[in-house]
Amino acid sequence: MSRENFNDLHTFLMVADKGSFTRAAAELGVTQSALSHTIRGLEKRVGIRLLTRTTRSLSPTEAGQRLINSLTPCFESIQEGISSLSELRDKPAxxxxxxxxxxxxxxILIPKLESFLREYPDINVEIDTDNGFSDIVTGRFDAxxxxxxAVAQDMIATRIGPDMRMVAVATPDYFSRYSKPEIPNDLIHHNCIGMRQISQGGLYAWEFENxxxxxxxxxxxxxxxxxSQQLLKxxxxxxxLAFIPEDMVKNHIAEGRLIQVLKDWCPSFPGFHLYYPNRRQASRAFSLLVDRLRHTN
Known part of the structure; x- marks a missing residue:
């Protein structure tokens, strides 16, 4: 395939990623008709349909998915190579x-990013909050x-926060109506606020240790x-009665708005880590971000 058709391949990846000609056209700054023409031209050149189109959806065919799997690492390597050039500039970007x-x-992230972004005005950071923990590789996240x-063993992990602890709490008014639990099994007699685990679909089982x-x-x-913010409210x-990170409620406990129970059953555990795949050569911007987020005692 000739060099000029690389743009067609990039366009195809954009359309497949966005799942919509409308969104892809807006991202690329072209018309939908021009985008559709480009994809039809690519399909004609490779001799096979790459996308399945309906009035409401768009998805890659088996051939299209195979092409996506082959092209994505190549274009990511190209982008990494271009990004690495920022190290030659006076300011990281x-x-x-x-x-x-x-x-x-x-x-953790927003408090530490406040000074980081002010110090490096040419670095942009996007935070996607997802309590279900998306696959960062398929989602094309840097970290x-x-x-x-919970970090997978094949990932590089950097500690960015202190140890944490989950605590069982409720208001004084609640405990005026219900007796305080002495052991975890007493919780079956309480009106406990559940937390749905998005990644697994089930309700979170409260974990205790003594x-x-x-x-x-x-x-x-x-x-x-x-x-967690809804849980706090x-x-x-x-x-x-809720089971919630201690750092979210410690001030409320200290000021008497909440009462902690089962203290002896709530040990600490390793806190938040930034994790990412192994990279042959990380960009300077990413290396600076990791260093800024790194937790120090």
Missing amino acids: GSLRISSSSHAADT GVRLGE EGRELNVHINGQLTLNN AVLSGMG
């Missing part, structure tokens, strides 16, 4: 995408943020959520 939970974004124990004894409790309750309003 580039765009970085991070997949993160809303809790990590609120408590993701997870708890240390002197080496581990215990997971499948709680019951009237309310189920999938966002619900427990503060007295809607039930």
Whole structure:
């Protein structure tokens, strides 16, 4: 295939990624008709249909998906090569995408990025908050943020936050109506606020440990959520007993708005880590970001 057709291949990847001629055309700054003409020309040259089109959806055919799998690493290598040239400039530059939970974004990423972005005005950072933890490779993220124990072994991980602890809390008004649990199994008699695990689909089982004894409790309750900020609002309003990161409620506990129970059953665990695939040559912008986010005692 001749060199001038590389643009057609890039266009095809954009359309497949966006899943829409409309969105791809807007991203590329061309008309939908021109984009459709380009794809038809590419399909004619390779001699096989690459996209399946309906009035409401667009998806790659088997041949199209095979071409995507072959082309994506090539274009990513090209982009990395271009991005690496920024190291020759006086100021580091580039765009970085991070997949993160809303809790990590609120408590770690945004506070640390405030001074980082001010210091490096030519670096752009996009944070995609996804409590289900998307696959950062297929999602084309530069990095993701997870708890240390959840990072896959084939990833490089850098600690960006302190140890964490989950705590069981409720309002004083709640405990005026219900007796305080003495052991985790007492929770089955309480109205507990559940947390849906988006990545796994099931309800989060509250995890406890005391002197080496581990215990997971499948709680019951009237309310189920999938966002930690919503969970905080619900427990503060007295809607039930919640299991929530300690850093989100420590001030409320100190000021008497919430009461912590089962303290002996709530050990600490490794906090948030930035994780990313092995790269032969990371951009200077990415290396600077990793260094800025790195946790120091």
